Amino acid sequence: SFIFGSFATIRCDSGFVLRGKQKLKCIKDIENIGTGGKWDAETPTCEAISCGYPGVPEQGAMDNTNYNYPSNITFSCFSGYILRGASVLHCPLTGTWTAPVPECIGNHFRHSKPH
Structure with a gap:
């Protein structure tokens, strides 16, 4: 009392x-x-403490929908794409993801023939 x-x-x-x-x-x-x-x-x-929705890369996916401290999110790319950037983001006490959302880049290499 x-x-x-x-x-x-x-x-x-x-x-x-x-x-x-x-x-x-x-x-x-x-x-x-x-x-x-x-x-x-x-x-x-x-x-x-929430880091907020980070977004999902085009042609990619993430494994978690918990954006609060101390969660981790792992990103992956669909077949034919490679991940550029951090594959795992961590939500620390600061409430800001430890890295930007990665990109999924097409893994299509074009070969040109010399003339």
């Missing part, structure tokens, strides 16, 4: 970010007398 005028400090576990006020003050609830107190702001929430 909290005494009027006291504070509560809200913290999130690693991998989560606080949305809202970190420090709340216990105040009297003058609208609902007899119910005790209330906080001076809405209760904050802890949301998972």
